[in-house]
Amino acid sequence: MGEKDAYLLRERLPLLLEAVQAEGYECIGPQWQNEAIVYDILNQVEQLPHGVQVNQYPGEYCGEIHEGNVRCFAWANGPQALKPFLFAPRETLWRVHRDNDGRLQFESATPEAPKRAIFGVRACDLAALALQDRHFLESDFPDPAYAARRENLLLIAVNCSHPASTCFCASTGDGPVAQAGYDLVLDELDDGFMIQAGTEEGQAIMARLNLIPVTDGHREAIEIQQEKAHEQLRQVPGKQLRDALFANLDHERWDDVAGRCLSCGNCTSVCPTCFCHSEEELAPLDGGSSEHIRQWDSCFTAGHSYIHGLTIRQQTRERYRQWLTHKFGSWHDQYGRSGCVGCGRCIAWCPVGIDVTEELQAICGSDDA
Amino acid sequence: MSSPYLPHEAEIFQRLEETPHIFTLRLRFTDPDIHAQYHFEPGQFNMLYVYGVGEVPISIVSDPQDEHAYDHTIRRLGRVTNVLAGLQEGDRIGVRGAYGRGWPVQQAEGKDVVLITGGLGCAPVVSVINYVLKRRDRFRRLIIMQGVKHSDDLIWREKYETWSKQNDTQVVLAASQGGAGWPWATGHITELVSEIDFDPQNCTVMMCGPEGMMIAAMKELLPRQVPESAIWLSMERNMQCAVGHCGHCQHGPNFVCKDGPVFNYPEIKPLLGIKGF
Ligand SMILES: Cc1cc2nc3c(=O)[nH]c(=O)nc-3n(C[C@H](O)[C@H](O)[C@H](O)COP(=O)(O)OP(=O)(O)OC[C@H]3O[C@@H](n4cnc5c(N)ncnc54)[C@H](O)[C@@H]3O)c2cc1C
Numbered sequence: 001m002g003e004k005d006a007y008l009l010r011e012r013l014p015l016l017l018e019a020v021q022a023e024g025y026e027c028i029g030p031q032w033q034n035e036a037i038v039y040d041i042l043n044q045v046e047q048l049p050h051g052v053q054v055n056q057y058p059g060e061y062c063g064e065i066h067e068g069n070v071r072c073f074a075w076a077n078g079p080q081a082l083k084p085f086l087f088a089p090r091e092t093l094w095r096v097h098r099d100n101d102g103r104l105q106f107e108s109a110t111p112e113a114p115k116r117a118i119f120g121v122r123a124c125d126l127a128a129l130a131l132q133d134r135h136f137l138e139s140d141f142p143d144p145a146y147a148a149r150r151e152n153l154l155l156i157a158v159n160c161s162h163p164a165s166t167c168f169c170a171s172t173g174d175g176p177v178a179q180a181g182y183d184l185v186l187d188e189l190d191d192g193f194m195i196q197a198g199t200e201e202g203q204a205i206m207a208r209l210n211l212i213p214v215t216d217g218h219r220e221a222i223e224i225q226q227e228k229a230h231e232q233l234r235q236v237p238g239k240q241l242r243d244a245l246f247a248n249l250d251h252e253r254w255d256d257v258a259g260r261c262l263s264c265g266n267c268t269s270v271c272p273t274c275f276c277h278s279e280e281e282l283a284p285l286d287g288g289s290s291e292h293i294r295q296w297d298s299c300f301t302a303g304h305s306y307i308h309g310l311t312i313r314q315q316t317r318e319r320y321r322q323w324l325t326h327k328f329g330s331w332h333d334q335y336g337r338s339g340c341v342g343c344g345r346c347i348a349w350c351p352v353g354i355d356v357t358e359e360l361q362a363i364c365g366s367d368d369a
Numbered sequence: 370m371s372s373p374y375l376p377h378e379a380e381i382f383q384r385l386e387e388t389p390h391i392f393t394l395r396l397r398f399t400d401p402d403i404h405a406q407y408h409f410e411p412g413q414f415n416m417l418y419v420y421g422v423g424e425v426p427i428s429i430v431s432d433p434q435d436e437h438a439y440d441h442t443i444r445r446l447g448r449v450t451n452v453l454a455g456l457q458e459g460d461r462i463g464v465r466g467a468y469g470r471g472w473p474v475q476q477a478e479g480k481d482v483v484l485i486t487g488g489l490g491c492a493p494v495v496s497v498i499n500y501v502l503k504r505r506d507r508f509r510r511l512i513i514m515q516g517v518k519h520s521d522d523l524i525w526r527e528k529y530e531t532w533s534k535q536n537d538t539q540v541v542l543a544a545s546q547g548g549a550g551w552p553w554a555t556g557h558i559t560e561l562v563s564e565i566d567f568d569p570q571n572c573t574v575m576m577c578g579p580e581g582m583m584i585a586a587m588k589e590l591l592p593r594q595v596p597e598s599a600i601w602l603s604m605e606r607n608m609q610c611a612v613g614h615c616g617h618c619q620h621g622p623n624f625v626c627k628d629g630p631v632f633n634y635p636e637i638k639p640l641l642g643i644k645g646f
Pocket residue numbers: 306307308309414423424425426427428429441442443444445446447448449450451492493604605606607608630
């Protein structure tokens with residue numbers, strides 16, 4: 001644990017929120033709304049999901065509120081990750097005006113990019129953010145909207161104390177303890193939070209809090225908590241999945257999973273690393289201007305692979321195979337690592353409870369040593 | 370940060386009707402600075418935007434050193450291309466580009482150049498034909514093979530006839546269904562690979578067209594001892610962004626828009642022809 005750690009007593013948590021607000025950030029934090037953890041505007045710490053615990057299973061997400069339980073971060077995750085805050089589900093890319101002579105004037109849309117702080121960020125989501133950064137920013141054509149929002153982002157991570165049964169971040173190496181990419185990171189105990197800074201900005205915020213030293217008792221409790229969080233039910237098969245997947249493109253399991261999969265695309269929507277989107281023209285209403293937008297798309301739609309006269313992935317089998325071979329296979333070629341950070345969202349939010357770890361095991365595990 | 374998605378206004382300064390379904394647009398950016406800065410390589414493509422309708426990827430067929438204009442030869446098929454087909458000289462569209470990796474024209478210098486195209490895939494390699502003919506002494510033999518379904522689908526018939534009369538140039542055309550007065554072969558173009566005269570050990574093969582046709586051509590080329598690394602293919606996939614972000618154009622690990630559209634055969638060999646990729 002870092003040298004400059006300190007302890008924030010639970011009753012002083014509002015000071016942290018106030019310090020961040022004082023820096024001019026719009027604060028976003030986890031809240032229990034409509035039977036799920038969602039990230040929404042956070043004005044006061046009372047809005048945090050106190051006492052909420054969430055049980056996640058394939059195709060199932062159900063929360064319980066434990067009266068008297070003081071913890072605010074004793075759940076793993078909700079359907080959103082950081083993705084919607086950076087890569088907007090739908091946004092205007094540009095507008096074009098046409099004058100009476102048919103001349104066109106193109107104008108870039110200015111993205112909305114307020115200074116924004118997000119509380120309760122998970123290790124898996126930080127790892128996913130690093131991947132989205134590579135995709136949208138470390139490119140010959142950096143994405144201006146993503147860049148503007150990324151620039152203005154402050155991240156306050158909380159190490160997971162209660163992974164869900166669907167989580168397998170320990171096996172992907174991305175969690176449950178945040179490794180990098182945060183400004184501040186907390187470990188939650190009943191009486192408060194151990195706090196550490198990852199950036200100078202985080203340090204400056206820490207300096208404004210009324211902190212006390214971390215006791216040996218705190219350290220020990222956190223160590224036990226972190227160890228326990230590493231004990232996860234699910235895992236990805238520990239082998240070269242890229243080669244194993246592409247060596248098994250004719251595996252009969254693809255037909256089997258295609259028989260269950262609805263091709264709904266929920267998995268790709270909740271996945272924090274999926275980046276596919278389509279562009280669309282919003283038909284001009286006044287005849288004088290038109291808008292060009294983009295919105296999230298999924299490799300599970302027919303349009304995704306359409307070229308004139310041919311849908312390359314007509315069948316669910318081909319779509320599911322595209323999703324799995326991309327996420328766990330060709331991501332290695334594209335970004336030097338798997339596209340999965342082990343958050344388990346695609347398992348919990350799949351309406352029919354398809355479990356990627358199980359499918360991988362069935363397809364790649366057969367010749368496992 | 371400037372937006373990679375923003376088109377620039379371009380003017381159709383000439384429109385040529387090639388067949389009832391195929392037309393060529395000669396374009397210029399209306400902003401002279403943008404036009405002056407614009408450059409491309411044979412085999413690269415632009416995104417053409419039609420007001421209120423949308424964008425489509427289209428290859429550039431003209432010569433990269435033609436400073437006056439850049440040309441697109443387009444087949445009308447659907448939403449966007451139908452509207453493009455109706456535009457007239459003087460009309461404005463949006464253009465952004467040039468994108469992707471083009472043909473290895475520099476590497477092909479000093480070698481025989483073999484071009485094999487099928488179906489409507491001819492547009493991207495026409496840029497190479499023009500490129501080679503303009504710099505004829507840098508290349509050895511030029512072999513142009515074009516297959517079409519029906520003889521009526523062949524565009525630029527006179528051009529092929531002119532090309533066939535050049536020195537060190539062989540033109541082989543085939544139609545699956547030849548009509549009356551069709552002087553060329555009837556059948557699949559790939560069956561004629563065995564008849565072309567070139568040096569397999571010192572050649573660059575460039576292909577585009579349906580993947581099945583390219584695979585069939587490969588089956589003829591490889592037994593003639595053409596090294597796999599001498600074969601280049603232009604791929605087509607759905608494209609929304611053209612800059613590697615939207616994910617639509619992926620072919621296994623490759624983004625066709627930025628890693629292609631032209632690929633060296635060994636790069637795409639593992640997944641080529643596998644349904645669903
Ligand atoms: C790199 C590249 C170069 C191309 N060069 C040429 C060329 O030089 N000349 C030419 O005539 N055509 C070319 N095409 C094909 C051309 O892009 C399609 O014919 C065109 O997109 C069809 O659009 P549409 O709206 O008229 O048809 P629709 O069938 O209505 O298609 C609707 C939409 O689907 C997408 N789409 C459909 N077909 C294709 C396709 N083949 N490739 C990519 N997206 C597609 C487009 O977004 C299109 O707007 C090229 C395609 C690629 C990928």
